[in-house]
Amino acid sequence: MTTMSHFSASAQRRRERPTAPLPQNAKGPEIPDAGYVMKEIADGVFWLSDGQYGNMFVVHDEGVIAVDAPPTLGHDILRAIKRVTDKPISHVIYSHEHGDHVGGMSIYPDSVPRYAQSIVAQRLEALADPDRPLPTEVFDHTLTIEAGGHIVHLDYPGPNHTEGNSLIYLPNQRVVMLVDVIFPGWVPFSNLALSADMPGVFALYDKVLGYDFDQLVGGHVNRPGTPEDVRTQIEYMNDLRTTTEAALSSVDLESTMGPVDTENGWAVFRAYLDAVAAQAADEVVPRWLDRLGGADVFTLPNAWAMAESLRLDYNSLGPFSIKP
Numbered sequence: 001m002t003t004m005s006h007f008s009a010s011a012q013r014r015r016e017r018p019t020a021p022l023p024q025n026a027k028g029p030e031i032p033d034a035g036y037v038m039k040e041i042a043d044g045v046f047w048l049s050d051g052q053y054g055n056m057f058v059v060h061d062e063g064v065i066a067v068d069a070p071p072t073l074g075h076d077i078l079r080a081i082k083r084v085t086d087k088p089i090s091h092v093i094y095s096h097e098h099g100d101h102v103g104g105m106s107i108y109p110d111s112v113p114r115y116a117q118s119i120v121a122q123r124l125e126a127l128a129d130p131d132r133p134l135p136t137e138v139f140d141h142t143l144t145i146e147a148g149g150h151i152v153h154l155d156y157p158g159p160n161h162t163e164g165n166s167l168i169y170l171p172n173q174r175v176v177m178l179v180d181v182i183f184p185g186w187v188p189f190s191n192l193a194l195s196a197d198m199p200g201v202f203a204l205y206d207k208v209l210g211y212d213f214d215q216l217v218g219g220h221v222n223r224p225g226t227p228e229d230v231r232t233q234i235e236y237m238n239d240l241r242t243t244t245e246a247a248l249s250s251v252d253l254e255s256t257m258g259p260v261d262t263e264n265g266w267a268v269f270r271a272y273l274d275a276v277a278a279q280a281a282d283e284v285v286p287r288w289l290d291r292l293g294g295a296d297v298f299t300l301p302n303a304w305a306m307a308e309s310l311r312l313d314y315n316s317l318g319p320f321s322i323k324p
Helices: 006-016 076-084 118-127 198-209 227-250 253-257 265-288 295-312
Strands: 037-042 045-049 054-059 064-067 089-093 114-117 137-139 142-147 150-155 167-170 175-177 215-217
Touching (some): 037 076, 045 215, 054 076, 137 142, 227 265
Parallel strands (some): 064 089
């Protein structure tokens, strides 16, 4: 017998009703006709965004340090740089290897040094994408760029969103760039941004707050962030985690199966996991609708991903725990 799973039914109900109004915290500047917005967020540090994707560049005495190149911005990055300086690009930095953030790195000159963490360099070599040229300068844990009176620290905190995803820190300007980990004013992207190491992500939250910064570039959404945005996301993630963990134990396995064929083990397991995610999302969403954008859109798949991390990383197995 075929039946719609709890997850699918919950998702269908969400598709059938309009999304909730965005809280003020999720609203950034209007995107002008040029297709991007640019803001100097600190002395010589510019944030650039098309409303969905963003990057950062730093103008120093001798040139420009560019970090990432989302394809949706593409050559608008070069046009934006030209609006503020005629200095040449002097350094290019990869935050990590994902194409949605660095798939346009070929817009930068081939002659300038390109920096990446060693795991990112290995992934880029395996991918062999001409639009993501191989780095020329590779580091394991930390590397400092000093250029034209500016200091840029590249720090690898360990596996998080990806293995190799690095934090870029400008201590003099009090700016941090950390991509796909903090989403200022919004819940994380679907399925917790497909993060490779959720314990690493949780560990990184506290590490971020250990840096002395005023502005944060997250690589997504429509405005830069602040330390308060980091604290708000930590609160959301802790709420999602504790609520999902409770659902793993409280959802009744028998009741989730309904008309599912009990001989189909995958169908039974899917029904259980979908029910856990739906129960957690039904509890979490009302608490966050007025605080973070997209709470009604991505909390359900985020709860599903959180349940899998709790089962696999933290051994919160619910009815599948060790037999007595």
